[in-house]
Amino acid sequence: MPEIPEVLFPSDRHQPVDPALIAELRADLDRLALEMPNWIQFRVTKRTLSEMARCEGLYVAGEQSPWPGWSVPLARGTLLHDAASVWLMADPDLSPVDAVNATFAQRAGKDRDSLGEWLRTADPFVLADLRQAVNNAMNLFVRDLAGLQGMADIRTDQRIRVGFRNGRLQLVNAPDITVGLAEARVSIELKTGRVDGVHLAEAMFGALVETLRFGQAPDRVVLWDLTSGEGVGYDVRPDDLRATARRTIGLVKRAVNVSAGYVEPLLNPGPYCRYCPDTETCPGAVAEPVQLDGGES
Numbered sequence: 001m002p003e004i005p006e007v008l009f010p011s012d013r014h015q016p017v018d019p020a021l022i023a024e025l026r027a028d029l030d031r032l033a034l035e036m037p038n039w040i041q042f043r044v045t046k047r048t049l050s051e052m053a054r055c056e057g058l059y060v061a062g063e064q065s066p067w068p069g070w071s072v073p074l075a076r077g078t079l080l081h082d083a084a085s086v087w088l089m090a091d092p093d094l095s096p097v098d099a100v101n102a103t104f105a106q107r108a109g110k111d112r113d114s115l116g117e118w119l120r121t122a123d124p125f126v127l128a129d130l131r132q133a134v135n136n137a138m139n140l141f142v143r144d145l146a147g148l149q150g151m152a153d154i155r156t157d158q159r160i161r162v163g164f165r166n167g168r169l170q171l172v173n174a175p176d177i178t179v180g181l182a183e184a185r186v187s188i189e190l191k192t193g194r195v196d197g198v199h200l201a202e203a204m205f206g207a208l209v210e211t212l213r214f215g216q217a218p219d220r221v222v223l224w225d226l227t228s229g230e231g232v233g234y235d236v237r238p239d240d241l242r243a244t245a246r247r248t249i250g251l252v253k254r255a256v257n258v259s260a261g262y263v264e265p266l267l268n269p270g271p272y273c274r275y276c277p278d279t280e281t282c283p284g285a286v287a288e289p290v291q292l293d294g295g296e297s
């Protein structure tokens with residue numbers, strides 16, 4: 001039986017979240033929704049918060065630019081998550097490569113799915129590159145996290161949404177993997193590059209959304225870097241949920257204001273200038289974008 005990495009296990013057994021804390025968090029976010037202009041419907045995801053935290057110009061550029069279309073790096077992350085889902089729920093004899101093949105076939109067969117359409121029409125050499133990239137990432141995933149396969153209490157990419165004031169403010173999240181371990185619940189985010197504080201804040205946002213939706217927080221969040229085969233785990237405490245709600249409220253207020261053009265976005269150049277839609281024209285763009293250690297899945 002493959003072992004489950006130690007970092008996935010919470011320090012304590014399951015601790016229920018105090019209903020008074022949940023009411024407090026709800027009231028704070030409800031107040032934010034009430035204060036927002038009534039013509040706005042604002043959807044907050046991990047991406048909203050991470051782009052706002054890295055560079056407000058990056059967030060605005062992403063909002064205003066048309067969808068760039070699928071590419072190998074973008075498709076790799078989506079297909080890896082699909083293949084990992086298939087493999088985690090499958091019989092132990094399903095190989096990683098069979099899970100990847102099943103995922104490609106399933107996606108390519110989907111009507112009205114932009115990724116399926118792209119897979120059906122992509123250049124065969126591009127597809128071969130993509131398949132290799134997903135197979136490589138899947139092999140890393142299975143090598144390190146095989147112990148999770150077939151666990152009864154496991155969910156993947158479960159989309160969760162919490163709305164306030166008739167949807168004026170919506171918090172949306174889909175944790176990569178949630179699993180019950182040692183009488184506790186653990187939320188795992190898969191990464192294919194160095195993890196940092198913004199990734200941790202994203203994971204805590206996921207814990208906040210789960211708390212508001214189900215009345216229960218995951219006991220631990222784990223950022224698992226497939227490249228290094230190492231994870232970083234944090235137990236979720238009441239103060240983390242409070243701090244995450246405060247941070248979310250602050251970033252959403254700024255995001256609403258920069259989106260509406262009420263304030264100029266603050267520029268904060270960094271390695272992400274490399275994939276910013278405004279990188280050619282922005283006066284703040286770093287002249288020679290720093291090489292990232294790797295992309296994110």
Ligand code: SF4
Pocket residue numbers: 055056057058061267268269270272273276277278279282283284285286
């Ligand atoms: S190019 Fe860099 S500094 Fe300019 S908006 Fe994009 S991320 Fe920000």
